[in-house]
Amino acid sequence: MTLFLVKRLIMLAATLLVAAVVVFFVLEILPGDPALVMLGVSAQADTLAALRAEMGLDLPAWQRFTNWIGGVVTGELGRSYTYDVPVSELIGERVVVSLPLAVMALTLSTVIAIPLGVIAASRHNRTTDIALTGAAQIGIAISNFWFAILLILLFSVTLRWVPAGGFAGWDAGFWPAIQSLLLPAIALALPQAAILTRVTRSSVLEVLQEDFVRTARAKGLSRRAALWRHAVRNALIPVITILGLQFSFLLAGTIIIENVFYLPGLGRLLFQAIAQRDLIVVKDLVVLLAGTVVVVNFVVDLGYAVLDPRLRSGGGHV
Amino acid sequence: MTLLAIENLCVELDGPDGTLRLLDDVNLFLSKGRCLGLVGESGCGKSMTALAIMGLLPRGMRASGRILLEGEDLLSIGEDRLCGLRGRKMAMVFQEPMTALNPVVPIGRQVAEGLRLHLGLTRHEAELRAGKMLARVGLPVERFPLGLFPHQLSGGQRQRVVIAMALTCGPDLLVADEPTTALDVTVQAQILDLIAELVEEFDMGLVLITHDLGVVAESTDTMSVMYAGKVVEDGPTDEVFQRMAHPYTRGLFAAMPSHSSDLDATRKRLTTIPGRVPDASSRPSGCPFVARCSFATDQCSDAPPPLERLAHRHSASCFNLSRVEGL
Numbered sequence: 001m002t003l004f005l006v007k008r009l010i011m012l013a014a015t016l017l018v019a020a021v022v023v024f025f026v027l028e029i030l031p032g033d034p035a036l037v038m039l040g041v042s043a044q045a046d047t048l049a050a051l052r053a054e055m056g057l058d059l060p061a062w063q064r065f066t067n068w069i070g071g072v073v074t075g076e077l078g079r080s081y082t083y084d085v086p087v088s089e090l091i092g093e094r095v096v097v098s099l100p101l102a103v104m105a106l107t108l109s110t111v112i113a114i115p116l117g118v119i120a121a122s123r124h125n126r127t128t129d130i131a132l133t134g135a136a137q138i139g140i141a142i143s144n145f146w147f148a149i150l151l152i153l154l155f156s157v158t159l160r161w162v163p164a165g166g167f168a169g170w171d172a173g174f175w176p177a178i179q180s181l182l183l184p185a186i187a188l189a190l191p192q193a194a195i196l197t198r199v200t201r202s203s204v205l206e207v208l209q210e211d212f213v214r215t216a217r218a219k220g221l222s223r224r225a226a227l228w229r230h231a232v233r234n235a236l237i238p239v240i241t242i243l244g245l246q247f248s249f250l251l252a253g254t255i256i257i258e259n260v261f262y263l264p265g266l267g268r269l270l271f272q273a274i275a276q277r278d279l280i281v282v283k284d285l286v287v288l289l290a291g292t293v294v295v296v297n298f299v300v301d302l303g304y305a306v307l308d309p310r311l312r313s314g315g316g317h318v
Numbered sequence: 319m320t321l322l323a324i325e326n327l328c329v330e331l332d333g334p335d336g337t338l339r340l341l342d343d344v345n346l347f348l349s350k351g352r353c354l355g356l357v358g359e360s361g362c363g364k365s366m367t368a369l370a371i372m373g374l375l376p377r378g379m380r381a382s383g384r385i386l387l388e389g390e391d392l393l394s395i396g397e398d399r400l401c402g403l404r405g406r407k408m409a410m411v412f413q414e415p416m417t418a419l420n421p422v423v424p425i426g427r428q429v430a431e432g433l434r435l436h437l438g439l440t441r442h443e444a445e446l447r448a449g450k451m452l453a454r455v456g457l458p459v460e461r462f463p464l465g466l467f468p469h470q471l472s473g474g475q476r477q478r479v480v481i482a483m484a485l486t487c488g489p490d491l492l493v494a495d496e497p498t499t500a501l502d503v504t505v506q507a508q509i510l511d512l513i514a515e516l517v518e519e520f521d522m523g524l525v526l527i528t529h530d531l532g533v534v535a536e537s538t539d540t541m542s543v544m545y546a547g548k549v550v551e552d553g554p555t556d557e558v559f560q561r562m563a564h565p566y567t568r569g570l571f572a573a574m575p576s577h578s579s580d581l582d583a584t585r586k587r588l589t590t591i592p593g594r595v596p597d598a599s600s601r602p603s604g605c606p607f608v609a610r611c612s613f614a615t616d617q618c619s620d621a622p623p624p625l626e627r628l629a630h631r632h633s634a635s636c637f638n639l640s641r642v643e644g645l
């Protein structure tokens with residue numbers, strides 16, 4: 001187990017380093033001078049040069065890279081050019097929107113998809129299955145951007161149940177905050193749920209062919225009991241993999257969804273930072289998101305070990 | 319007293335090229351506390367018969383005829399009633415111990431599950447009894463805690479768990495489908511002995527499926543020889559072995575390594591039966607064995623031979639019984 005953890009930590013560090021190098025050099029190649037953006041195109045050449053020196057932009061690339069990485073490692077994320085506050089503060093403000101949003105979306109999609117997938121599999125090729133598979137197919141085809149707009153039209157504009165956008169803030173109370181996250185979470189969750197339903201369905205169908213399901217039936221378990229008590233847990237092992245992958249897509253999805261719903265989250269921050277060439281914010285955010293993905297994959301691996309005793313240590317023949 | 323009577327059992331499957339008949343008019347009979355051996359090469363329909371008895375045929379297969387367990391027709395009762403019988407009145411041991419157990423559930427829970435279901439025991443009571451049953455099949459709790467998972471056991475040990483699982487509720491009928499085929503030779507005898515002991519101790523009827531005639535000779539009272547979905551010869555085991563009326567039975571016998579040494583020259587020729595069991599989709603209209611039979615005549619290709627009674631309870635289906643036995 002210790003070895004497993006050490007391996008994982010090295011993986012984490014390596015992934016982060018690669019992400020850092022990639023984002024740094026991509027931004028290096030992209031046109032756009034942050035100093036110029038800050039001062040405007042009419043800026044004087046000497047003012048510009050002074051600002052560039054102050055921001056460290058005149059240093060060679062490798063030196064800027066090591067300065068930045070050194071900062072990240074020591075927890076000093078630098079200062080946003082546009083907001084003129086420490087990046088860590090910016091991230092802190094935004095993460096309380098994005099994290100609950102992602103968790104809500106992931107929970108929603110899991111809670112919807114797994115039972116539906118199991119039910120579809122248990123009614124293989126019958127009306128329920130065909131209807132669910134069809135609905136999932138539509139769900140996969142829909143982009144969450146378009147779906148989000150439909151949701152706003154229906155629930156905010158027509159029914160006026162929830163606000164069309166913006167974030168009430170946690171200070172406004174738990175319920176108003178959750179309410180303003182509800183539609184975005186649904187918009188993020190449903191397309192994911194559609195994929196997850198299909199994965200669950202095919203995984204359960206596969207496990208239902210296994211000998212141990214027949215053994216369970218031979219004991220006297222009904223079809224349904226054998227399904228839920230014996231097949232589902234085995235079927236969830238591949239589903240967990242997809243869940244982990246989906247988390248990355250969810251992060252990408254938040255960038256779009258937060259913009260559609262005017263949510264002050266990390267995705268919106270990233271979008272704005274790119275538009276305004278607030279490079280330090282972009283770099284820090286990308287590394288943060290990459291780190292999140294790696295950590296989620298780690299949690300997924302732990303999930304395997306919980307579901308599948310063969311992956312736990314201490315096995316072997318008696 | 320009759321425990322199990324199978325009458326005119328047919329199992330059919332609709333395929334892309336029409337209906338396949340996997341089992342064709344199978345009749346079997348087993349008395350309480352007795353052992354019936356079911357033999358034949360693989361693909362003959364032995365497993366289908368076992369699954370039909372348990373009511374666990376794969377989806378899409380239809381069974382017709384009657385399967386009477388203590389007079390109750392399993393093919394006409396509902397699924398709920400069948401669930402009540404499976405595991406309590408009739409139980410099954412499968413061929414593949416490596417895949418027959420749920421890999422993510424501890425063995426104690428898997429054995430206890432039937433007890434909780436059929437006898438309504440609490441979790442604690444059920445696990446206590448599961449532990450006793452596991453000890454009875456050679457897996458004492460001190461060395462094999464209930465919390466072990468299947469992957470921590472060898473094939474033979476897993477088959478012991480499967481046996482414990484089948485027997486926890488004290489069924490009257492045990493169906494064992496090639497219970498040792500997947501195991502090491504050294505373990506096979508141990509498992510067969512264990513099954514024989516337990517059948518005696520629990521006074522169960524046993525349907526023992528195997529392709530090993532030696533096992534049949536040693537541990538069964540009656541036997542049925544299956545070929546291509548049909549029973550081609552059946553009767554009391556000693557009588558069948560004495561007469562071997564059907565050419566296929568002779569072929570199987572000659573193919574047995576341990577017995578071929580003391581056979582006369584004629585039988586030695588048959589040490590392996592040439593050809594293979596015809597698939598359900600390509601069975602001839604006459605006797606299914608015709609293509610591989612050294613006694614075959616024109617008559618054999620025209621129509622399937624009826625099952626002919628040779629003695630009180632011994633019958634075989636062959637047009638050339640007198641020529642076969644005349645050898």
Ligand SMILES: Nc1ncnc2c1ncn2[C@@H]1O[C@H](COP(=O)(O)OP(=O)(O)O)[C@@H](O)[C@H]1O
Nearest residue numbers: 340359360361362363364365366367376597598
């Ligand atoms: N799921 C299935 N679908 C179609 N045919 C099958 C299936 N399972 C078995 N069969 C066919 O049924 C016949 C009998 O198979 P089986 O009972 O498993 O034989 P045995 O147990 O004697 O080796 C074989 O011809 C086999 O090809």
Ligand SMILES: [Mg+2]
Nearest residue numbers: 364365495496
């Ligand atoms: Mg078989």
